[in-house]
Amino acid sequence: MDDLDDRSARILEFERRAWQHPGVKDEAIRDEFGLSSARYYQVLGALLDEPAALRHDPILIHRLQRMRDDRRAARDRRTLQIGRPLV
Numbered sequence: 325m326d327d328l329d330d331r332s333a334r335i336l337e338f339e340r341r342a343w344q345h346p347g348v349k350d351e352a353i354r355d356e357f358g359l360s361s362a363r364y365y366q367v368l369g370a371l372l373d374e375p376a377a378l379r380h381d382p383i384l385i386h387r388l389q390r391m392r393d394d395r396r397a398a399r400d401r402r403t404l405q406i407g408r409p410l411v
Contacts, residue, residue, distance in 0.1 A: 328376045331357070335368055336381050339388065 328336070338356060343349040350361045357364060371377045372392060378385045 328374075328380050332371055332374070332377065333380065335364075335371060336377060336384060339368065340381075340384060 335357070338352075343352075353359060353361055353364045359367070368388070369392070372385060372389050
């Protein structure tokens with residue numbers, strides 16, 4: 325059985341927290357992981373597709389996957405409305 329590495333488990337724990345303001349979360353990402361927000365979200369996005377992450381915390385992973393899918397669908401709707409991809 326594949327287990328999550330320590331950083332991946334810490335990222336999932338971090339994502340369970342409630343954040344009131346994006347700037348505060350961005351600062352916490354830099355402090356806790358030493359990553360830019362963009363890189364953190366790339367790592368998190370890849371983690372959402374990992375079976376080990378799903379086994380570790382299925383409720384959180386399903387919630388984050390739904391949020392990702394909703395953002396993707398909204399982006400696709402905007403693209404269809406103007407007839408070309410947004411850049």
